[in-house]
Amino acid sequence: MMLLYIESKAFPFKTFVLQCKATDTIARIRAQMLHVLYELGRGDHQFRLRFKGQYLRDAYTVEDYKIFENCIIKMVPMAKRMKSFMDIQSNLGFNLDMGSGYSVDVKYALEKEVGKLKWREHMLVDFKGMMYAHFLAALLSFLTVYWYAGIWLLVFFIYSSTQCPSYSHIIGFVGASGFWHKRYMIIYGIFSLVIFGVSLGLAINILFQILTHGCADWEFTGGCSHQVVYSFVFFAMHFIFVFISNILSWMLLHNFRFNTGDILEKYLVLTRDIEKVIASAKSGKIKEQRNAAFELASLATTGDDSKFRIVTEGGLEVLISLGLSPDEATQEYAAEAIAELLTVPAIQDQFVEMGGVSTLTTLLHSNDQRIVQEAATALSYIVSDSEDNKPHIVSDRGMDDIAHAAKNGSVATQRIIAGVFLELAFNADIRAQMSHMNTPAIALIELCKSKDNETQRLALQTLELIAIECADVIFFQDNMLDILLGLATSTLDEGIYLLAGKILLYYAENTDTCSQLLAKENLKDSLSQFAKTSDPILQKVVAKIVLSTVEEPSLAIRAKEMSLQDILVYIRDNAADRDAWNMADEGIQIFATDDFFRLQPHPGSSSDSMGSLSSITKRPIMASSSSLTA
Known part of the structure; x- marks a missing residue:
């Protein structure tokens, strides 16, 4: 047995203490709290439990969520946004019958x-x-x-x-x-x-x-x-x-032999008839709709059989409708239920055919970060499992909606959105579309500013794919260079260094953008940090960037003034393989003379063998679909 402490803003002067076992379901914990609230005269108080920012689902156990002895769990009222109800009454004239709280079966x-x-x-x-x-x-x-x-x-x-x-x-x-x-x-x-x-x-x-x-x-x-x-x-x-x-x-x-929750548990995890829940969702009463959305989200977690039951009874259509409810709590639970259902590819196709994608992209504009995260998670399942459904995501301003979430979402949401962008970029038609749009590039740059390494990695991989398709859209971004060079001081991840270096190589190989690159005072420091690696590919990328700066005499002078040859010296002295040593040694010879016209790399030389778009720059690091929902 273990003790858990339950806190709630609805009861600011009370801390509830519950006894449970590691194998107890969250539904049983909620059942204990319902008993406590019943004694306080608050038996209709609807709530959810949250631990470490994550809402707990009834069908899972305490052990599943790694909840240990003396942990503090937050009790969050389901009707926590009363302002939205006032707005409804004053502006929309909706039926404000809040319903009767929990269902008759639960009561x-x-x-x-x-x-x-x-x-x-x-x-x-x-x-x-x-x-x-x-x-x-x-x-x-x-x-x-x-x-x-x-x-x-x-x-x-x-x-x-x-x-x-x-x-x-x-x-x-x-x-x-x-x-x-x-x-x-x-x-x-x-x-x-x-x-x-x-x-x-x-x-x-x-x-x-x-x-x-x-x-x-x-x-x-x-x-x-x-x-x-x-x-x-x-x-x-x-x-x-x-x-x-x-x-x-x-x-x-x-x-x-009877324990608290033995009867309540089965109703809270919804082993009862799904038709009653669907009927409750269609009642038009806000409180009952909210409760139905929560119950559907809980039921969806109990297994694939439950998911197909929901779909068979028309639950998808109901959830799409609830996702556009004026009540934000209902939106959140509906988005959570949709995300859980869409883990099944067969349900994804039906959801897309019903026009549910527009509901998810609309929810990306919500002010509630939980809603945005659940909607983004649902989208990530769609783009990772089906090539045919990807075009539906970007149609009707969907790309703008995703970009909005990238800019305004939480850290967790940004990681998911970065994964969505990458999966979309794997599609040739969508990648071509992204390469001729400014919005995705701006959103990806915003994601590169994240403090989360995984978000940065996914965003940089997408930018690399876009650069392969058309580098001009990358060049047009004013602060792109500052962000790429700034990664040297913001992270120690060599994988991120490699991705940033490969994008910088596009700048170095273009005369106009190379001058912009050489204008950055921190160029040498950043490239030096990139070169201090055991990855031979990254060393060759850095060497190629430096070599590209001396292919034009006017730029070579600036490169020599910045002493970029010091980077090559370091690579030669610490080369991870023979090719990296050869490239660094050849570059050092070029920097050793002032006659840049005479000593430009000639076709057939080792540096030219890398090619301006060599295999190291055309081979993006692919991300598994699982990274979208990490």
Whole structure:
């Protein structure tokens, strides 16, 4: 067992403490909180649980989310954007019937669980009251003919009264004995059965004595003395009492098998009929629509069978509609459900045919970062699994919508969007389209500014593909050079250095852009940092950049003034392979003379063998589709 702490802005002065196991589902944790809220009179309070910025889905376990002992979980109200409701009322005139909170099934399950727990509490109170009767029976048994029966009855009373657990339907079992409540009831049940048998046997034996004596003329002597008659009455009443207490103990033991959430859990993870959820989503009541969207998102996580059930019952169409709801909470849950459904390629095709892509691209403009991230995730599944569906993403200003998310999204969203751009660039037709548009290049440059290395890598790979298609769109970006050269100081990732170097090579091989490159004061420092690597390809790229700066005499003078030959010296002294050493050595010879006209690289030389668009620049590092959703 472990303890978890639940905090919520809706209850600023309370911290809830829950007990759970690592194998418990999030639905069971939510069920415990529903019980707590029920006692506070807030049984209709709809909420989600969030841990480390990630919303927790009902079907997953505590262990799945790596939640450990004493972790703090945030309880986030599902109706957390009241401003949107005011806007609806004032501007749109929508039906503001907020609905009745949780579904009837959930409410019924909650009330049924509360009833079971309250019955347990009341019955344990009555059961403890019976302990006093055991004590009285132990005292009275000393007055019988079998006085020694009082000894075992007294021992039974001491054990029963001291080990009996206490329970409250609000806080659960109390005290050390509460940990062994099941074991206690089993031991009590066995002992009480033994005592029941003994008392029954003694009562029958005394009854035979009385019948043998006959008690003629009601003379209470000998075998029909007052003590004998009293003993029969006592043991007869005692075995009936023990029998009743024994039945009660087994009833309590059966009740102890029930735990909070046993009934609620199955409704919270939606093993019930999906038609009810779809009908609730179509009701037009904002609160019920929000709850239905959340339930669909939770159901989609339970497996592919559930995903196909949602689609079969018309859930895709409903979710597309809910994604455009004026309530941002409903939008978020709908986007989350769509993203989960689109992990199945067969569902992606149907979703695209229904025009769902426009809903996702619209959600990229949301002010809520969670909505944007879920929409971007859904788009990433589409572009990574189907070439046929990619054109639908960029049609109808889709590229502009994706670029907007790249600029305004969170770090996690930017990484996903960078992956979407790369997958789109793998398509020849879309890549040609991107190479003649300014918007994608601007967005990719924005992504290159990210502090996340994976985002930078994906964006640079896309820019390289675009540069291969048409380098002019890269050249037209004013701050592109500053960003590429600045990577030397912002990261130590050699993979990013290589991508940046290959794009810089396009600048170096063009006379006009080479002059821009040589105008950068940090060029030498950046190239020097790139050259300090064990990657032979990166060393050759850097050497080629330096060699390209001396192919024009007017530019060669500037290159020599910047002492770019020092970079070649370093590469030659620390070459990772023979080709890198040869290129660096040839460049050093060129820098050693002032006659740049005479010593330009000639066709057939080792430096020219690299080619202006050599294999090292035409071979972008491909990203797996899994990187889109990392």
